Every structure is written in C-alpha cells, then in structure tokens.
Amino acid sequence: MMVLPLCTFAGWPIGKYRNLVVPSFNYYTAKNTFDTQGKKVNGVAGSGFDSYGFNIFFARGLSRRLDLIVSVPFVYQTNRSGGVTNNSSGATDLTAGLSYLILNNHYERFLSAQLSAIAPLYSNKNTSSALGYGSYGSEAKISFSGNIAKHFIKGAYFNTEIYYRRYFNQDGPNQYGAYVFFGYLLSKSNQVTLDAVAIKSVSDNKSFNQNITSIKDFSLIKPSLSFGHRFNRRLSMFVGGYYTVAGRNTAIGYGTNVSAIFHL
Amino acid sequence: MKRILLYIVLALSFSAGVTTGALAQDDEKEGSTLPVGEVVIKTIPGKKNAIFSDNGDVDYKLKVNNLYQIPQDGDFSYRVRNDLGVQVYEKREKFSIGKNSVKTISVKVPKQKAGFYNIDFRFNLTEYDDTVRRTFGVDPEKLKSPLSKPADFDAFWAKARKELSTIKPDYKVTLQKELSDNNRKVYLVEMRSYRNLIIRGWLVVPKESYKQPVHYRLPGYVVGLNPNFDTNHFITFNLNVRGNGNSQDVINLGTDDYATAGIEHKDSTIYKGVYLDCLRGADFLFSHPELGLDTSKIFVEGSSQGGTLAVITAAMDKRFKGLAIQVPLYANFRLDKEIGLKYDTPEFPIKFFNRYLDKHPNMTWEKIFSVMDYYDPQNFAQMVKCPVIMGIGLLDKYCPPRCSFSMFNQFGSKSKEWFTSPELTHEVAFDYYMLQNVWLGEQFRLVN
Numbered sequence: 001m002m003v004l005p006l007c008t009f010a011g012w013p014i015g016k017y018r019n020l021v022v023p024s025f026n027y028y029t030a031k032n033t034f035d036t037q038g039k040k041v042n043g044v045a046g047s048g049f050d051s052y053g054f055n056i057f058f059a060r061g062l063s064r065r066l067d068l069i070v071s072v073p074f075v076y077q078t079n080r081s082g083g084v085t086n087n088s089s090g091a092t093d094l095t096a097g098l099s100y101l102i103l104n105n106h107y108e109r110f111l112s113a114q115l116s117a118i119a120p121l122y123s124n125k126n127t128s129s130a131l132g133y134g135s136y137g138s139e140a141k142i143s144f145s146g147n148i149a150k151h152f153i154k155g156a157y158f159n160t161e162i163y164y165r166r167y168f169n170q171d172g173p174n175q176y177g178a179y180v181f182f183g184y185l186l187s188k189s190n191q192v193t194l195d196a197v198a199i200k201s202v203s204d205n206k207s208f209n210q211n212i213t214s215i216k217d218f219s220l221i222k223p224s225l226s227f228g229h230r231f232n233r234r235l236s237m238f239v240g241g242y243y244t245v246a247g248r249n250t251a252i253g254y255g256t257n258v259s260a261i262f263h264l
Numbered sequence: 265m266k267r268i269l270l271y272i273v274l275a276l277s278f279s280a281g282v283t284t285g286a287l288a289q290d291d292e293k294e295g296s297t298l299p300v301g302e303v304v305i306k307t308i309p310g311k312k313n314a315i316f317s318d319n320g321d322v323d324y325k326l327k328v329n330n331l332y333q334i335p336q337d338g339d340f341s342y343r344v345r346n347d348l349g350v351q352v353y354e355k356r357e358k359f360s361i362g363k364n365s366v367k368t369i370s371v372k373v374p375k376q377k378a379g380f381y382n383i384d385f386r387f388n389l390t391e392y393d394d395t396v397r398r399t400f401g402v403d404p405e406k407l408k409s410p411l412s413k414p415a416d417f418d419a420f421w422a423k424a425r426k427e428l429s430t431i432k433p434d435y436k437v438t439l440q441k442e443l444s445d446n447n448r449k450v451y452l453v454e455m456r457s458y459r460n461l462i463i464r465g466w467l468v469v470p471k472e473s474y475k476q477p478v479h480y481r482l483p484g485y486v487v488g489l490n491p492n493f494d495t496n497h498f499i500t501f502n503l504n505v506r507g508n509g510n511s512q513d514v515i516n517l518g519t520d521d522y523a524t525a526g527i528e529h530k531d532s533t534i535y536k537g538v539y540l541d542c543l544r545g546a547d548f549l550f551s552h553p554e555l556g557l558d559t560s561k562i563f564v565e566g567s568s569q570g571g572t573l574a575v576i577t578a579a580m581d582k583r584f585k586g587l588a589i590q591v592p593l594y595a596n597f598r599l600d601k602e603i604g605l606k607y608d609t610p611e612f613p614i615k616f617f618n619r620y621l622d623k624h625p626n627m628t629w630e631k632i633f634s635v636m637d638y639y640d641p642q643n644f645a646q647m648v649k650c651p652v653i654m655g656i657g658l659l660d661k662y663c664p665p666r667c668s669f670s671m672f673n674q675f676g677s678k679s680k681e682w683f684t685s686p687e688l689t690h691e692v693a694f695d696y697y698m699l700q701n702v703w704l705g706e707q708f709r710l711v712n
Contacts, residue, residue, distance in 0.1 A: 016706040064702065107698030232473070233711050263711035 012145050012159070013101050013110060014061035022057040024259035030212060030244075030251035034220075038248045049212055049251060051077035065101040069114065070094070072121070079129045081210040086129035091121035092213075093132050097139070109146030116141070118167070130214045137167035145181075155185035159195075173203035173216040189230045193238070196223040212251045220247035224257070236261045301332030303361075303392040307385065307687075314400040314658055314686035322373040322400055326385060330361045338389040344373050347380045347399075347666050349606045359387065378406035380658070380665045398686065399658040401665060409596055409670035412633065413643040420530065420638055421580065428458055428540045435548055437467070437555070443491060447471055450491050451555075452510075453501070455548055458540040463511040465503035465545060466491035469556050477561035477708045478549055480584075482542055482573035483508045484566070485593065485613070486519045497710050499557055503545040505538045505573065523613050524620040527635055528627070535639045542577040550583055561585055561708050563650075568663065568690065569593045571654075572641040575671070579647035586707045587648060587677075588700055590655040590692045591663045595671035597640045598633055603664045611661040642667075645674035652680040653703045655696035657688035 014020050028051045031043035055073040062068055076089040097116025104110050118137035124130040145159035159181040166174050181195040203216035226240025238261070243254040310316070310323035322344075330336050340359035345351045353373050361367045373383070385396040414420070436454040443450035451467040468491050470476065479498040483489045488509025489502035504511040507522060515534070517525055526532035546564070553559045563586030566574035571592030578587040593613060594600065604614030621627055637643065652675050656668045665684070672682060681703070685693040704710060 015702070015710075017709055018705070018711065064706070106695055107702060 013065070013099075013112070014059045014067045016061045016064050018061045019264040020057070020059040021262040021264060022055075022259055024055045024057070024257060026053040026055065026255060026257045027051070028053065028253050028255035030253035032252040033208070034244075034247040034250055034252060036206070036208075036249045038246065040252065046080055046083050047210060048080045049077070049210060049253075051075050059099075062098075067099040068096075069099055069116065070096045075131060077129065077131070077211075077213070079211045086211075088129035088131055090131055093137075094119045094121050095139070099143075105146065109144065112143050112145075114141040114143065114163075115139070118165070129211055132213050133167050133169060133173075133216070135167040135169040137165060139163055139165040153184070157183045171203045171205040171216060173201045173205075175199055175201045183228075191228045191230075193226045193228060193240070194223070195226075196221060198222075206249070208249055212253070215250060218248060218250040220244050220250045222253075226257070234263050301330070301334075301391065303336060303387065303389065303394065304329040304331065305385065305387070305394070305396050307396060307398050309398070309400060309686055312686075313684045314398070315404065315684055316376075316400060316402050318375055318377055318403045318406070320375055322376065322381075322383075322402070324371040324383070324385075324398075326369040326371060326396075327366060328359075328361055328369060328387075329366045330364060332391055333363050334390065335363050336361050336389040336392060338387070340369065340388075341386045342371055342373075343384045343386070344376075345382050345384075347382065347603050347606075347664055352376060352381065359389070361389075376402045378403040380404070380669075397659070399665065400686070401658065401669075401684065404665070404669040404682075405673060407666060407669050407673055409599065409642070409673070411643050411646075411674065412598055412637045412640060414634075414637050417638060417643060424458075424536060424540060425543065425580070428543060431456055431458065431460055433457075433544060433547065435552070437552075440491075448493070448495060453548060455544055457506070457544040458537045461506055461511075461514055461537065461541075463504065463506055463541050463544065464509070465489075465501055465548075467555070468492055468495055468500045470495045470499065472556070475553065475556055475558035477710070478557050478559075478563070480546065480549055480562055480564045480577075482545075482564065482566035482570040482577065485569040486517070486522050487568075487570075488512075497704070497708075499555075501545070501549055503542065505541040505545075507534065507538070511541075520616055520619065523616045527617075527620065527632055530635045530638045533635055533639065538573065539576050539580075539639065542573045543580060546577055546581045546583070559583070563588060563704065563707065565589065567591060571663075575641040575648060576639075576644045578650055578652075579641075579644035582649060584650050586704065587650055587652045588654075588703070589652070590696065591657060591660055591690050592641060592654070592668055592671065593663055594636070594639065594641055595663065596642045596667040597636045599670060600664060600667045601629065603666065604661070607661060613662065642671040642674055645671050646676045648675045648677055650677060651703075651707055652677045653683070653700055654680070655683040655685070655692035655700070657685045657691050659687065659689045662690045 031048040033041045035041050053073055053075045058070045060068045072094050073092045075092050079086045095116050095118050097114055099112050099114040102111045102113055116139040120132055120134050122131045124134035141161055141163035143161040148156040148158055161179040163177045177199045179197045183191055183193040185191045198221045200219040201216060205216045209215055222242055222244045224240050224242030226238045228236055228238040230236045238259045241256045244252045306327040308325040316322045337360040339356060341356035344353040380399055380401045383398050387394050433455045438452045440450045440452055448468055448470045453465045453467050454462055457463045476499045479500045481502045483504055486508060489504055492500035492502050507515040507517050525534040549557060549562055550559050562584055564574045564577045564584050565588040567590040571589035572594050574587055574589050578584045601614055604610050610618050617632060654672050656665055658665055683696045683699055
C-alpha cells in the first residue's frame with residue numbers, strides 16, 4: 001500500500017473561494033519485505049514491485065469552514081514474481097470528501113474533521129497486478145494543524161492527523177492511520193519538511209501478495225523528508241524521499257515524490 | 265505572579281515587624297496585623313463574545329479565587345443596567361468561600377430585549393470588597409436607530425466634493441531611501457487638499473512582480489501614522505489628515521481642541537477638511553497604478569476616528585472593495601452624547617464638547633448637533649455598499665457599543681460582519697485582526 005506524502009497543506013482551511021491544485025509524481029520501488037512478524041526478508045532475484053504514480057489533488061474553500069477535497073491518482077505499476085512480470089496501469093481509487101473546520105485557536109491552529117468517500121476507478125480483472133482493493137470505501141479523519149508558537153520555534157508549522165478508513169469488501173480492510181508533519185522555514189522561499197505516517201490495516205485476509213496494493217492485513221511506518229521552494233505566491237514545489245522503516249506483512253518500499261502546489 | 269507579590273508583601277511585613285518589634289507592645293502588634301491576600305475574580309460569559317439572544321437567559325460563570333489564608337463570607341450581588349443607566353435586574357445572595365480556594369458561581373439574568381447592558385458583579389466579603397464590571401449585548405443586529413441626516417446632506421457633500429475637485433492635487437511622490445530596503449520601497453506622498461492645504465502620507469510598496477492589493481489606513485484622533493511595514497499581502501498607504509502626524513505644519517491642534525475646532529458651522533468645522541483629505545488620499549491611490557497598485561483591490565481601514573474616516577471614505581468613494589473598522593468614533597453621535605453624559609465623568613470625545621460648551625455659552629448641544637449631523641458616520645452608512653468588517657470593545661466608553669451597532673445596522677452592504685471583545689475598552693483583541701486577515705483573504709482571494 002503506497003501512501004503519497006502530499007500533505008504539506010492538509011488540515012489547514014483552504015480559505016473561502018480559493019482553490020488548491022496539487023499535481024504530484026511519485027516513484028516507488030520495493031524488493032524486500034517485512035514478514036508477518038516484522039522481520040526483514042530479502043527478496044528473491046527477479047521479484048519486486050515498482051510503480052510510477054501521478055496524482056491530482058484539488059481542494060476548494062466552499063466557505064470559511066468547509067472545504068471540498070478531491071484526489072484522483074493514476075498509476076503504472078510493474079509486479080515481478082517468479083520470473084513473471086505483470087504490468088498494469090490506470091486510475092486507481094478516487095477520494096472525494098468535505099473537510100469542516102471545527103474550531104480554531106486564535107486563527108493560528110485549526111481542528112478539522114474530514115469525511116471522504118473512496119471509489120475505485122478500475123476493475124480488478126488482472127488479479128495478478130490489481131490496482132487496489134477494487135472496493136468502495138469511506139474515511140473519517142480528524143486533523144490538528146497550524147503554526148508552532150514563535151517562542152518555541154520560529155517559522156515552523158505542523159499537522160497531525162488520525163483517520164479511520166473502511167473498505168466495503170467482505171474482508172475489508174479496516175485501516176487506522178496516524179500522520180505527523182513538521183515544516184520549518186529556512187528562508188522566505190525555502191523550507192524543509194519531515195513527516196511520518198503509520199498505518200495499521202486489519203483484515204481476515206492475511207495473505208501476502210507481491211503486488212503490495214492488494215495486501216489487506218499489514219502495518220507500516222514510513223517517514224519522509226522533503227525540501228520545498230516557493231517560486232511565487234501561487235506556486236511552490238516540493239521534492240522528497242521516503243522509506244518504510246518498520247512494518248508487518250508489507251514491502252520495504254522507498255521512493256521519491258515531486259509535487260507542485262498551485263494556489264488559485 | 266500575584267502569589268510571588270504576596271510572598272514579597274508577607275516577607276516585607278514580617279521583616280518590618282521584626283524591625284519594629286523592640287519598640288512595639290504585644291497588643292499593638294496583634295491589633296495591627298491585617299490578613300494579607302486578594303480575591304481574584306474571572307468572568308466567563310455564556311457566549312464567548314458576550315452577545316446573547318433575546319430568546320434566552322444571559323448567563324455568566326464567575327471563578328472566584330480566594331488567596332487569603334482565611335475564609336471569606338458575605339454578600340454577592342449582581343446588577344444589570346442598560347447603557348443609559350436604567351436598572352433592569354438585580355439579585356443578591358449569600359456567599360462564602362474557604363481559605364485559599366476556588367469557587368465557581370453561575371449567574372443567570374432573565375432574557376432581555378436587544379441592546380447593551382452593563383452588569384456589575386459585587387462582592388462584599390470579610391476582607392474584600394470589589395465590583396467587577398462587564399458589558400454584554402443582546403441581539404445587537406436588531407437595534408434600530410433613526411438617522412439624523414439633514415435634508416441637504418447629499419447636496420452639502422456634493423458641493424464639498426466639487427470644491428475639492430477644483431483644487432489641483434499636485435501629487436508628489438518621493439522615494440525615502442533611508443526607509444527602503446531590498447524588500448520594499450517607502451515613499452513620502454504629498455498632495456494638496458481642501459483649502460489648498462498640503463497633506464502627507466506614507467506609501468510602502470513591497471517588491472513584487474505583480475500588482476498588489478492596497479491597504480489604505482486612516483488615522484485615529486490626532487494620531488500620527490508612520491509607514492506601515494506590515495506588508496504581507498498589501499501595499500500600504502497611511503494618510504495623515506490635516507492636524508495629524510506629518511500633516512501638522514499648518515494645523516496643529518491639541519487633542520482637547522481638535523474635535524471642536526470650527527464646530528460653529530458645518531463649513532468651518534475641521535472635519536470638513538479632514539473628510540475631504542480622506543477622499544483626496546483615495547484619489548491618489550486610484551490614480552497611481554504605475555506604482556504597482558492593483559486599483560481593483562483597495563480596502564480602507566481605520567480605528568477610532570480612523571474608523572469613522574474609513575466609513576465616510578467608503579461611503580463617498582464606491583471604488584473601495586472593502587471597509588474594515590475598529591471602535592468607530594462619533595457613530596450615532598446624538599446617542600453617544602446621551603450615553604456619555606450618563607457616566608460618572610464624561611469621557612472622550614464628549615468631554616471635549618462639554619469643555620467647549622463651558623467656554624462658549626452661546627453654543628448649545630443642539631447647535632453642535634446641527635453641524636455634527638453632517639459628519640456623523642451613521643448618516644453615511646447606507647451609502648456604503650462594499651463588504652464591511654467591524655470590531656468593537658464592549659467596555660468602550662469612547663465609542664459605546666450601541667452607537668457602533670446603530671451605524672453597523674445602517675450599512676448598505678450585502679456582506680457585513682462584526683466581532684466583539686468583551687473585556688476590552690477602546691480596542692479590540694488580537695483575534696479580531698486575525699479574523700480581519702481571514703476576511704481580507706476572502707475579499708481579495710489572497711493566497712498565503
């Protein structure tokens with residue numbers, strides 16, 4: 001299961017009438033795995049998983065408190081196992097939802113709740129290289145974000161999220177996630193960000209699949225580090241890398257992500 | 265901090281006792297020993313902004329912290345009066361609190377009609393007597409107030425603007441190198457205004473490649489404005505109207521006399537020139553896009569007298585896209601006087617008019633009103649069509665909340681909102697300015 005590190009803006013109200021468009025490219029590769037006990041297992045020769053993903057994230061401030069959020073990912077992936085290579089590509093799971101600002105703390109820190117629906121934009125006819133669970137789902141998320149107090153760290157901001165995601169297949173999965181993000185402004189135009197996501201996915205289907213987008217029962221922790229540059233008030237870009245540092249019944253993946261943030 | 269002070273007082277008391285002990289008799293020492301302490305009272309309105317509905321009770325919670333080392337017993341009462349001093353409710357009850365402890369009291373006032381009310385929480389305890397005064401509002405948007413617009417109001421201002429238009433502005437924009445840096449340019453702007461007077465302002469232009477929205481700020485009562493470097497998203501233009509800041513070279517009145525200068529006639533009051541100065545400053549902005557100004561995105565803002573100036577500017581110049589005001593002076597001036605004279609001691613600005621009347625027996629309040637009616641911002645409010653945001657302090661005696669809302673309710677804008685600071689006087693809380701930034705972001709589609 002890939003998790004795109006695209007949350008440099010998540011949790012913050014978009015602002016009434018304003019739009020955010022974030023195209024991003026993601027490269028992910030995995031050869032080794034964590035077994036069901038969390039021990040590292042080296043991949044055999046000729047096996048592995050690679051994907052090239054492109055995602056469009058769109059958010060619009062409907063009011064001072066309510067934002068519309070839509071995310072559409074596309075992927076081209078290669079799954080190699082036992083000398084057999086399977087390729088597949090297409091749009092994957094569309095996510096669309098509403099984020100509501102519950103309260104703010106002096107307009108500097110924000111507590112928001114988000115409800116989203118997940119819809120697969122594919123059919124899993126190619127079961128050996130499925131693009132996802134092929135299931136409708138929903139997600140509930142609470143996020144707390146904002147500026148870190150200046151007397152503590154100047155020029156820093158944060159975002160924290162917890163979420164619950166449910167896929168409606170008989171074997172789910174149910175997913176529980178936590179996300180922490182820290183951004184630090186190096187200058188007016190440059191910043192570094194550090195974030196980490198932890199996911200626990202629970203399902204009666206315990207099987208491991210070399211095509212990691214199909215694994216339903218797993219857990220992982222994946223930190224990432226990015227550098228961001230603001231070209232102007234409307235465009236910023238982030239480049240970063242990530243690595244799966246711990247997990248269970250999942251691939252040890254790593255990759256890079258490039259995203260552009262357009263404020264429109 | 266209070267506890268530290270308490271310890272210091274105790275320590276000093278102790279050392280003073282030791283020093284004088286050799287001379288004092290035991291019974292005298294006992295007789296002079298007073299308990300040291302304090303009762304700290306925090307008031308928490310049931311509504312964070314202390315604005316309630318006329319459909320329900322008004323409620324407060326009081327956190328009473330007894331810092332004395334002895335229990336406190338006595339009476340607690342609360343009295344509610346409207347802003348003209350008429351009592352509408354009172355309740356008295358017994359109250360006791362243990363030594364060094366905290367107690368919470370729930371206060372309920374039966375529902376009231378739209379208006380603003382002063383509530384006095386009074387404690388008469390063993391070692392402590394005090395009154396905590398707060399103000400709450402009830403459905404202020406339902407408040408209605410008659411305008412005091414003279415029949416020839418529009419004609420008067422049309423003529424005044426025509427007079428202004430006959431004066432060539434002779435704009436002079438001078439780069440201030442010593443105030444400029446790599447991120448912004450600062451200009452001194454000079455122009456001719458009503459009666460050919462030169463007025464000045466400060467233009468700060470952040471170095472950006474695109475045309476920027478503009479923040480036009482007008483000054484408070486005899487307050488000199490300096491360059492505004494808070495330039496996150498805006499070019500700022502701070503204008504000093506005649507008699508303020510660097511526009512004091514010809515007219516330089518003290519605060520006591522400014523309000524009443526020339527008050528004898530609608531054409532001689534200083535405010536005629538002041539209001540026209542604001543319009544002249546606006547003309548400067550809208551005629552200088554080449555300085556990087558996005559003339560389609562200019563808002564006008566001010567606090568206190570500056571709030572009034574901003575109102576009349578947005579009313580008479582429809583090119584403004586937003587109006588932001590805090591604690592606006594002179595709003596519903598007739599009511600302002602009525603409320604102001606109910607205070608134990610009249611406050612600014614009413615006290616200046618009172619002093620003027622004392623010195624000018626031929627003048628009366630009615631004569632003053634006959635002039636001020638042309639300058640009361642409430643009489644301009646219906647002409648304001650752009651979005652408005654207003655912040656007020658509920659304890660403000662200079663600009664009573666009901667006066668501000670009288671004007672607010674007259675604004676002709678489709679989009680208007682307000683913010684109250686329940687525990688502040690002639691100022692608004694930091695949160696207001698954060699909200700104002702959010703509001704500006706919405707008006708101008710600003711991005712961070």
